[in-house]
Each structure stands twice: as C-alpha cells, then as structure tokens.
Amino acid sequence: MIDVQNLTKRFGPKVAVDDLSFTVKKGEVLGFLGPNGAGKSTTMRMVTGFFPASAGSIEICGISMIDNPEEAKRKIGYLPESAPLYQDMTVSSFLKWIAEMRGLSGTARKEAVDRVIETCFLEQVAKQAIDTLSKGYRHRTCLAQSLIHDPEVLILDEPTDGLDPNQKQEVRKLIKKLGEDKAVLFSTHILEEVEAACSRAVIVDRGKIVADGTPDELKTKGGGSLYDLFHQVTTTDAQAAA
Numbered sequence: 001m002i003d004v005q006n007l008t009k010r011f012g013p014k015v016a017v018d019d020l021s022f023t024v025k026k027g028e029v030l031g032f033l034g035p036n037g038a039g040k041s042t043t044m045r046m047v048t049g050f051f052p053a054s055a056g057s058i059e060i061c062g063i064s065m066i067d068n069p070e071e072a073k074r075k076i077g078y079l080p081e082s083a084p085l086y087q088d089m090t091v092s093s094f095l096k097w098i099a100e101m102r103g104l105s106g107t108a109r110k111e112a113v114d115r116v117i118e119t120c121f122l123e124q125v126a127k128q129a130i131d132t133l134s135k136g137y138r139h140r141t142c143l144a145q146s147l148i149h150d151p152e153v154l155i156l157d158e159p160t161d162g163l164d165p166n167q168k169q170e171v172r173k174l175i176k177k178l179g180e181d182k183a184v185l186f187s188t189h190i191l192e193e194v195e196a197a198c199s200r201a202v203i204v205d206r207g208k209i210v211a212d213g214t215p216d217e218l219k220t221k222g223g224g225s226l227y228d229l230f231h232q233v234t235t236t237d238a239q240a241a242a
C-alpha cells in the first residue's frame, strides 16, 4: 500500500532524507522512530505529497505520488505534526466541512461524520467550538479529519505528542485497531509505542534507516532493550556536533 524507494530530500547542501526505502502493507502499522532532526517529518511530507522529493519513488496503492499526486492523495489520511483547525467552528461543523472537501455530500457525508465522531470518541464534544476543547479532544478532532474519507493509507506524524498518559494509551489502541484493515505509518519519539501499537518499526538516523524489524526483533538486536538499540544506532546532538 505504501512503497517508498530510494527517497532523498535535499535542502540546499543539507541531505535531510538520504536514499530511504521501505514498504507498508495492508494490516501493518509501521512505526517510524528516530531522534530530533532524523528526517521523519520530511519523509512523511514527501509521502503525502506535501512537498516534492529530490529523488526516489513513492507509490500509494500502486499510484505514483510523483506522476499522479491528486489520485494518490485521495488514498491517504494525513495527520500532520501541527494540524490546522478552525477554532471558531464546532467539531461536527469542521468535520462536515472536511467531508465536503473530500467530495462527500448528503447521506454519505452525514455517515462519514458520524463514523469518525464515534471512532475518535468525540460524541461528548461534537457541538462544542474547537477553541473550547481540551488538547486531547482537539487532537482527536485532527485525527478524525484524517479518517473522514475512510482512507486505505494513514500517515500520522507524532499522533500522541502532547497527550496525557491516558490519552496516549487510547490513541495507541486506536492506531492498532485502524491498522487491522489499513496501512499505517506513524512517527514517534516514544519507544513504548513500538510495542503498544506497531507490527513493525524502522529507526531513522540522519536521514537513513539504521534498524528495521518487528518489536521483538528490534528488542533482540538491542540485547533485550529497545532503548539500548536506539542508543546504539542513533546519533546524539553532542556526537553530531563532534
């Protein structure tokens, strides 16, 4: 469902993503781990067609994001790192509007809004203005917009960032459930999320994949600890400066 080959992004002399290849199949949740500045968001922005790659290929459900971006984007639900929300709209009017943007109308639009409100546990706040919501509900509203067209592919940039421990747990469970019949790529700094939500994970460092495997395989590579593996294969800011 997601097929990325030899993806590269240069910002002037800086190589933010360096010849990166990976695939995500239906029913798979791929965790995208790495330290700050590793290239996670840049990769996601290219995979979602938000900005172009310097080199490489991206296919979403067999459709090239480079040659046929409009069609490829229809297959994707995207939760960006800082998702825009219209503060004075209510949750349901915002979601209705997003559904319209996705080409839904009439009963299909109502069903889509009802479905994502239920999936993301937004019933209690559906009639509330977005600027009056707690961070957790605001976050789930962003997640709901990414699901409105029931996409086959879901790309989530740090979906649990800034949530309290209970909310993190809920979102991880939700990601795992969504991954049962979609291909999900999600980035995180939180190593516990690999075991809680992922069927597989890659660790990225300075734009390159430095480890790839199931949670158990990665733990074994780290001598029983994902933290140890992460520490071994990634570069700290102090090491990079040296």
Ligand SMILES: Nc1ncnc2c1ncn2[C@@H]1O[C@H](COP(=O)(O)OP(=O)(O)OP(=O)(O)O)[C@@H](O)[C@H]1O
Pocket (backbone or CB within 6 Å): 011, 014, 016, 034, 035, 036, 037, 038, 039, 040, 041, 042, 043
């Ligand atoms: N528009 C840009 N212009 C120049 N450099 C950029 C730009 N966007 C990102 N970079 C650089 O590319 C590298 C990768 O950044 P990116 O945001 O993809 O990392 P990340 O893994 O998502 O980090 P974080 O976990 O902190 O969000 C960083 O060195 C960053 O400074």
